[in-house]
Amino acid sequence: MLAKLEKAINMNIRAENGQAHSDLFPSTHWSVVVAAGRSGAEPEMADAALAELCRVYWAPLYTFVRSRGHTVHDAQDLTQSFFAYVLEHRVYARADRQKGRFRSFLLASLKNFLADAADRERTLKRGGAQIFLPLHEEQAQDAEALFQTYNGMTNEDRLFDRSWAEALVSAALERLSMEYKRETKEQLFNDLRIFIAGGAEPPPTYAELTNRLGITESTLRSHVTRLRARYREALRAEVRRTVDTEKQVDQELRELLHVLTEI
Amino acid sequence: MRKPLASGVGVCSVCGKPLSAKGDCLTCLLRTGLEELVAKPEPALRAFGDFEVEQRADGSCWELGHGAIGVTYLAADKVLRRRVALKVIEVPSAARGSQAVRDRFLREARAAAALRHPNVAAVFQFGTSPDATHCYYAMELIEGETLAARVRRDGPLNAKEALKIGIQIARALIAAASHDLIHRDLKPSNIMLTNDSGVKVIDFGLAKAITDAGGDMDLTHGEFVGTPTFASPEQFGGGPVDARSDIYALGGTLWFALTGLAPHPGRTLEEIRDRKTRSALPVAQLMARRVPETLVKLLRSSLAIDPGRRPASAREFMEALELCRRNLARRIGGRSEEAALRSEAFARALTDAKARASDPESLQALFDSAAKKAAAVSKKPFKRNWAYLQTMLRLIRAYNRDEYRQVSNDALVWIIAALNYLVDPFDLIPDNTPFLGLVDDAHVVELVTDKTRRTLDAFMTWETATR
Numbered sequence: 001m002l003a004k005l006e007k008a009i010n011m012n013i014r015a016e017n018g019q020a021h022s023d024l025f026p027s028t029h030w031s032v033v034v035a036a037g038r039s040g041a042e043p044e045m046a047d048a049a050l051a052e053l054c055r056v057y058w059a060p061l062y063t064f065v066r067s068r069g070h071t072v073h074d075a076q077d078l079t080q081s082f083f084a085y086v087l088e089h090r091v092y093a094r095a096d097r098q099k100g101r102f103r104s105f106l107l108a109s110l111k112n113f114l115a116d117a118a119d120r121e122r123t124l125k126r127g128g129a130q131i132f133l134p135l136h137e138e139q140a141q142d143a144e145a146l147f148q149t150y151n152g153m154t155n156e157d158r159l160f161d162r163s164w165a166e167a168l169v170s171a172a173l174e175r176l177s178m179e180y181k182r183e184t185k186e187q188l189f190n191d192l193r194i195f196i197a198g199g200a201e202p203p204p205t206y207a208e209l210t211n212r213l214g215i216t217e218s219t220l221r222s223h224v225t226r227l228r229a230r231y232r233e234a235l236r237a238e239v240r241r242t243v244d245t246e247k248q249v250d251q252e253l254r255e256l257l258h259v260l261t262e263i
Numbered sequence: 264m265r266k267p268l269a270s271g272v273g274v275c276s277v278c279g280k281p282l283s284a285k286g287d288c289l290t291c292l293l294r295t296g297l298e299e300l301v302a303k304p305e306p307a308l309r310a311f312g313d314f315e316v317e318q319r320a321d322g323s324c325w326e327l328g329h330g331a332i333g334v335t336y337l338a339a340d341k342v343l344r345r346r347v348a349l350k351v352i353e354v355p356s357a358a359r360g361s362q363a364v365r366d367r368f369l370r371e372a373r374a375a376a377a378l379r380h381p382n383v384a385a386v387f388q389f390g391t392s393p394d395a396t397h398c399y400y401a402m403e404l405i406e407g408e409t410l411a412a413r414v415r416r417d418g419p420l421n422a423k424e425a426l427k428i429g430i431q432i433a434r435a436l437i438a439a440a441s442h443d444l445i446h447r448d449l450k451p452s453n454i455m456l457t458n459d460s461g462v463k464v465i466d467f468g469l470a471k472a473i474t475d476a477g478g479d480m481d482l483t484h485g486e487f488v489g490t491p492t493f494a495s496p497e498q499f500g501g502g503p504v505d506a507r508s509d510i511y512a513l514g515g516t517l518w519f520a521l522t523g524l525a526p527h528p529g530r531t532l533e534e535i536r537d538r539k540t541r542s543a544l545p546v547a548q549l550m551a552r553r554v555p556e557t558l559v560k561l562l563r564s565s566l567a568i569d570p571g572r573r574p575a576s577a578r579e580f581m582e583a584l585e586l587c588r589r590n591l592a593r594r595i596g597g598r599s600e601e602a603a604l605r606s607e608a609f610a611r612a613l614t615d616a617k618a619r620a621s622d623p624e625s626l627q628a629l630f631d632s633a634a635k636k637a638a639a640v641s642k643k644p645f646k647r648n649w650a651y652l653q654t655m656l657r658l659i660r661a662y663n664r665d666e667y668r669q670v671s672n673d674a675l676v677w678i679i680a681a682l683n684y685l686v687d688p689f690d691l692i693p694d695n696t697p698f699l700g701l702v703d704d705a706h707v708v709e710l711v712t713d714k715t716r717r718t719l720d721a722f723m724t725w726e727t728a729t730r
Contacts, residue, residue, distance in 0.1 A: 142284075149284045166283050169292040196295055198275040198288030200528070205415045217416075228295060235296035250297070257293045260280065 047087050053102065053241065054083050056171050059143035060163035061110055066147045067156040068114060076140055082113050101252065102242035103164055107157070158259055165256040172235040173197065179230070188213070188223065195224050196231045274491055274535065276528075311399040312390045314338040314349050340387070340401065347387060347401040350466075354396055365391055368398050375467055376400075380438035382431045384455065384465040402465065406458045410520060411451035419523040422554050426588045428454070429517045431462035433584055436513065436577035439467060440506050447504065449512035450493040451519050491535045492525045496568050499536045507570040510580050514565030514573075522548045526566060540568055555594070558587045 054061075061082065065075040085091070091109055146163050173193075180189035191213060194203045206217050213220065239249045274281060275288035283289050309316045309324065316336040317325040325337040327348055338349035372389040379385055389400035410428065414420065420428070432454060439446065446453075446467055455463040491499075495511035498504055518526045526545065527538040544566055549559045561583050567573050574580040 145284050165289050198291040202276040205418055207418055232295050253296045260290050
């Protein structure tokens with residue numbers, strides 16, 4: 001089973017990297033995972049899809065565990081163990097689709113997991129998670145940086161939501177960046193990224209950009225408009241993976257926006 | 264309850280919210296995902312009091328802009344049958360049931376609506392939706408762009424333009440002072456430059472009203488109300504502020520207009536606050552832009568940390584700006600007089616051009632005549648002129664072939680006038696004339712952006728002598 005699962009995960013990762021296909025609209029959806037888990041059909045693919053989603057949202061879970069006072073290594077082990085636990089016990093098969101959201105499901109499951117001292121001790125004794133999700137050093141460092149940045153600013157649930165928002169937009173930006181790269185427009189994406197992602201410095205003037213890129217202002221405007229539209233779709237598609245309905249996409253974005261404006 | 268300031272988090276230059284650890288603005292990024300939603304609210308939310316949000320051809324709401332605090336729509340006043348700008352702010356769920364919050368918003372908005380001045384965008388009406396989910400206010404609809412957008416598009420302004428704008432903003436502040444109103448969020452994106460060269464300050468006094476409507480939801484975050492980059496040091500403390508805070512913000516706004524930069528940028532709220540209170544002003548930025556010494560001195564005093572060292576009132580500040588303008592005019596007096604005379608000649612050319620605009624034969628004759636004039640001059644110094652002229656001709660021919668429909672009639676008139684006058688050595692054609700930038704022609708871009716048209720002065724001398 002593990003070999004099949006690893007293969008499925010790798011397939012997903014390749015797809016994410018644009019090697020197998022390139023698409024602004026990811027195919028892995030939480031609702032599909034839940035449905036597959038319930039029906040029992042193709043459980044390995046459901047596991048792989050869930051593992052892929054978990055990979056994207058590893059950092060929010062890690063920051064939550066860290067906010068509970070665990071050390072860096074313990075938090076890494078616990079986060080890995082949590083994923084192993086979710087997959088191993090097919091916890092998602094018990095998820096209530098009507099309540100919908102992947103974010104709520106993961107947070108509630110993590111809280112239960114952490115509250116279960118026996119599970120935690122057992123997994124730590126095992127030396128932490130050894131399977132399912134390869135943990136990259138860079139990923140772990142980014143997650144720790146995220147925790148250090150926001151720790152102490154707000155409560156642990158809000159910290160989780162904020163980290164979630166960051167993981168969400170990162171995934172959308174990464175996907176969009178891949179698309180532009182595939183179209184050999186990586187430089188254009190990097191030059192115009194500030195118009196969607198903001199930043200500490202004000203965006204360059206159109207005059208500066210038209211000179212630098214050697215295009216007219218009307219062409220530049222058109223590029224920026226298209227980039228915004230494509231990013232919007234990529235972001236909504238990313239949210240769509242974690243909720244059940246289009247209405248929930250709106251709710252999810254509004255909720256996360258609300259969390260950010262509270263900090 | 265207010266939350267402590269974020270530590271080590273950057274601040275977005277667009278919306279003022281904290282940046283992510285990677286330097287991205289999550290708020291801007293998430294808001295982009297909602298843009299479509301914002302543009303298409305539920306039908307029930309299209310009407311606010313006497314106002315109805317207008318729709319585009321595709322049925323979406325006609326959004327004029329959105330900021331950290333709400334969305335502005337083009338709307339119709341159903342009673343007075345006029346168009347207005349309608350700002351709609353969603354009230355956070357926690358504050359919706361509060362009568363006190365509603366009363367505070369209405370009180371502040373009422374004070375803002377009482378202010379009437381040519382340099383202030385008038386607030387016509389305000390209110391809250393029946394279900395208390397939104398508050399709104401209808402403002403005078405202004406055709407134009409913000410100062411921030413102008414600088415972003417065209418780069419920094421010269422001292423004369425900045426002073427003209429600054430004086431009008433100061434007049435708005437004087438009017439506000441007579442109503443005991445403080446803006447609290449004066450910044451380049453709250454300054455509208457109208458199509459007829461006027462200036463209107465928007466959102467006057469509404470920062471406080473909106474904050475009240477939002478309960479704990481401040482315009483930005485933490486204890487802060489306003490936009491950190493342009494706010495006065497005392498605003499960071501959350502304590503009482505007075506009109507001198509607006510003078511500080513106006514100083515920062517003018518600094519931005521002159522340099523394209525904020526005087527004290529920073530990646531975090533704390534960094535901005537520290538720079539405002541500890542770092543010296545980067546006056547070299549003004550020097551590099553050749554800002555007159557008197558204006559530099561005035562900006563330094565307006566940006567003083569201690570409010571007591573700033574101009575005591577908006578009137579005092581405006582008088583100082585007026586003095587700067589007079590000094591500047593004296594300095595360039597001779598040149599201005601000459602330019603005025605030539606402007607007159609150019610105005611005649613413009614009138615003539617308007618008559619020729621719809622007559623291709625007349626256009627062709629005009630070009631032929633201009634071409635002969637140019638050919639009569641020694642070639643080398645006028646090489647650029649020649650290329651410019653040829654580009655103009657290509658534009659006009661293309662326009663006549665319907666290939667450049669995006670070139671407006673106004674732009675065409677400018678082109679023809681330039682041809683009639685042969686060239687525009689005195690920068691009489693505004694840089695924001697629509698045809699500029701529409702053409703992929705390196706000569707035009709170079710000539711316009713580098714102001715190399717000044718090299719054609721010699722040609723003007725020749726033309727005047729042979730007239």
